[in-house]
Amino acid sequence: xxxxxxxxxxxxxxxxxxxxxxxxxxxxxxxxxxxxxxxxxxxxxxxxxxxxxxxxxxxxxxxxxxxxxxxxxxxxxxxxxxxxxxxxxxxxxxxxxxxxxxxxxxxxxxxxxxxxxxxxxxxxxxxxxxxxxxxxxxxxxxxxxxxxxxxxxxxxxxxxxxxxxxxxxxxxxxxxxxxxxxxxxxxxxxxxxxxxxxxxxxxxxxxxxxxxxxxxxxxxxxxxxxxxxxxxxxxxxxxxxxxxxxxxxxxxxxxxxxxxxxxxxxxxxxxxxxxxxxxxxxxxxxxxxxxxxxxxxxxxxxxxxxxxxxxxxxxxxxxxxxxxxxxxxxxxxxxxxxxxxxxxxxxxxxxxxxxxxxxxxxxxxxxxxxxxxxxxxxxxxxxxxxxxxxxxxxxxxxxxxxxxxxxxxxxxxxxxxxxxxxxxxxxxxxxxx
Numbered sequence: 001x002x003x004x005x006x007x008x009x010x011x012x013x014x015x016x017x018x019x020x021x022x023x024x025x026x027x028x029x030x031x032x033x034x035x036x037x038x039x040x041x042x043x044x045x046x047x048x049x050x051x052x053x054x055x056x057x058x059x060x061x062x063x064x065x066x067x068x069x070x071x072x073x074x075x076x077x078x079x080x081x082x083x084x085x086x087x088x089x090x091x092x093x094x095x096x097x098x099x100x101x102x103x104x105x106x107x108x109x110x111x112x113x114x115x116x117x118x119x120x121x122x123x124x125x126x127x128x129x130x131x132x133x134x135x136x137x138x139x140x141x142x143x144x145x146x147x148x149x150x151x152x153x154x155x156x157x158x159x160x161x162x163x164x165x166x167x168x169x170x171x172x173x174x175x176x177x178x179x180x181x182x183x184x185x186x187x188x189x190x191x192x193x194x195x196x197x198x199x200x201x202x203x204x205x206x207x208x209x210x211x212x213x214x215x216x217x218x219x220x221x222x223x224x225x226x227x228x229x230x231x232x233x234x235x236x237x238x239x240x241x242x243x244x245x246x247x248x249x250x251x252x253x254x255x256x257x258x259x260x261x262x263x264x265x266x267x268x269x270x271x272x273x274x275x276x277x278x279x280x281x282x283x284x285x286x287x288x289x290x291x292x293x294x295x296x297x298x299x300x301x302x303x304x305x306x307x308x309x310x311x312x313x314x315x316x317x318x319x320x321x322x323x324x325x326x327x328x329x330x331x332x333x334x335x336x337x338x339x340x341x342x343x344x345x346x347x348x349x350x351x352x353x354x355x356x357x358x359x360x361x362x363x364x365x366x367x368x369x370x371x372x373x374x375x376x377x378x379x380x381x382x383x384x385x386x387x388x389x390x391x392x393x394x395x396x397x398x399x400x401x402x403x404x405x406x407x408x409x410x411x412x413x414x415x416x417x418x419x420x421x422x423x424x425x426x427x428x429x430x431x432x433x
Contacts, residue, residue, distance in 0.1 A: 001055045001402060002027050006037060008060035009371070011383065012358040013067050013343050019382055024065055026364040027052070029178070029402040034358050063396060064369040064382060067358055068127025069312040070346025072271040073250045073300025076117035076142075077110040077133045080428050081305035090218055090280045098305060104431045107138040112423045114142035119417055120310040121148065122406035125395040127365035130271070130300065130350050132185060132212070132250075134160065136169045140180050146413050147405050149365060151350045153185030153212040156200060157192055163199045170207065179401060183247075183351065185212035189233045190221055194240075201240045210247035210267075210351070213237075216259070217251035218282050234259035243268050248349050250300065251276075252290070253283040260286075260293045269296040269349035272341075274318035275309075276302035287323040288332050298349040299341050316342055316387045335387035368397035 005024045012034060025033040032052075078098075085097030105113075110133065121129060128149040131139055136152045143150035152173060154166040166184055173182035184204045186192055192200075204211045215233050216222055225233045234255060237243065246267035249255075255263075255270070263270065272285045290297045299319060301310045316338050323333035347356035355363040371379065375389045386394075398406040405412050 002052060003402075003404075004054050004057045005060055005065060005368075006057065007062060008368075009062060009064045009382070010034065010358065011064060011066040013340065014357045014359060019064070024358060024366070026366075026399070026402050029364055031358060031360055031362050031364050031366075033360060060368060061372070063371050065358065065366055066369065067343045067347075067356065068365045068367045068398060068400070069125050069342045070128045070130070070298065070350060070352065070355075071121060071126045071301055071310070071312060072130045072248075072269075072298035072346040072349045073273055073302055074117070074129050074131060074310065075133045075303030075305075076114040076129065076131055076139065077105065077135075078303035078305040079113045079116045079120075079424060080105065080109070080431070081303075082308045084428070084432070085305055086279075086308070090282060091220065093280065093306070101431055102134065105134065105427075107135040109427050109431075110135045111138040111142045112420070112427060114139050115146055115415060115420050116424045117304065117310060118142065118146045118148045119411060119413075119420060120304075122398045122411065122413075123392050123395060124310060124312050125367040125369070125392075125398055126310070126312055127367065127398060127400045128346070128350060128352055128355060130212075130346075132187075136173060136182065140173055140176070143179055144177050146415075147179070147400050147403055149179045149352070149355065149363075149400055150181075151352065152180070152182045154182075156186040156196065157188070158196065159191070163196070163203055166200070167203060170209070181351065183212060184209050185247075188214040188217075188221070189237060190224055194229075197237065197242065198240055201237075201242045201244075204247075205241060205244060208245050210245050211242050212248045212250070214251060215249035216254040217277070219254055222254045232256055232259060234262060238262055238266070248298075250302075251282065251285065253277055253285045255286070255290075257289070260289055260295065264293050264295055267296075269298055269345070271298045271300045271346075271349055272319060273300045273302040273307075273315075274322050275311075275315055276306040278318065278322070279308070280306055284322045284326045286326065287319060288327055288329075291333065291337065296345050296348050297341050298346040299338075311392060312342055313386075313391050316390075320387065335384040338387050339383050364399055364402040366399045367395060370394045370396040 003026045023037040131152045229236045243266040248269035252270040320333045344356045355365045
């Protein structure tokens with residue numbers, strides 16, 4: 001599909017490039033042109049593309065085009081447990097509510113439940129997800145079917161998955177489809193034996209690959225690691241060589257200054273999940289300290305059992321709002337920095353550098369924000385409006401890999417939404433019965 005978007009305000013998220021009026025041209029899955037539409041030499045050069053005939057020309061009516069949000073940590077299949085296991089501390093929530101019902105879930109169940117999550121991602125302007133869950137093959141199939149870009153990582157632990165499976169998924173899912181990729185990972189230090197962690201680190205070293213895991217989500221987790229190994233989780237994992245090729249940690253609420261400095265040195269991203277951390281009372285991550293140290297900070301919703309919604313607008317507000325409370329400083333964590341976390345930084349954490357900004361040659365993962373709504377007016381500062389007053393109602397369009405999957409409240413996916421909802425309810429009623 002060749003699509004021309006014109007009469008738009010454009011936020012490319014490129015460094016030091018301000019919002020401007022112009023056009024974006026999409027050819028198949030790539031961006032062909034971003035500019036004013038008046039720079040005749042560039043337009044002429046792009047027009048030399050063979051058979052450049054527009055399949056569709058979209059008048060943006062002064063609305064905003066920008067890169068889609070990167071949900072850098074989620075467990076999509078946990079839509080099953082939305083509002084089912086609530087108001088409990090993390091470890092009781094996991095051990096008494098989540099793990100028992102997850103043990104009954106099949107790969108087919110997770111396939112259908114992932115589709116439900118994808119519908120919600122599209123309404124929130126999310127164009128890529130960083131997925132950690134039980135059955136990567138069926139999750140990948142759901143994402144291919146629905147058109148969602150998906151990076152997956154392993155959730156290896158003492159009770160499910162294994163290093164052998166991790167290697168299998170790494171070999172089979174990378175290169176299988178343009179929308180899919182896979183990176184090594186494990187659930188958490190406290191759910192893995194030292195021997196298992198050593199095997200994961202060895203695998204990552206063989207592949208020269210980054211590693212991802214939940215880390216320092218709760219104070220109790222950190223205390224447990226200190227009792228077991230005499231080190232905090234980040235320091236302990238580094239002693240095994242876990243982050244020799246970088247990677248990322250989810251949550252990082254209780255990271256020490258020493259761990260923060262280590263992660264900067266190793267190129268480890270921190271993916272913050274403020275909605276989940278708030279609901280589970282895990283604490284407030286020291287975002288200002290991360291930024292001051294120069295860490296790459298991205299944002300994830302976490303799963304819909306602990307959040308409970310998959311809404312990047314709420315996450316963005318919480319990132320800056322909670323940082324201001326923690327620091328007792330209203331200037332902490334500027335909204336412009338938060339928007340970068342939700343887009344460019346998320347792409348960096350997920351190894352999706354081809355989908356980080358709007359520029360010629362980049363993947364056409366793009367959203368249109370409706371500015372003609374009360375919460376976005378006046379247009380004093382559009383980027384800050386998105387973070388402080390924006391919401392899902394402003395997502396007018398979501399495009400992934402050059403395909404419009406959501407527009408003006410309608411989904412353009414193979415399945416009828418009502419069928420997806422019906423299937424999700426059938427699954428939960430069967431498994432809890």
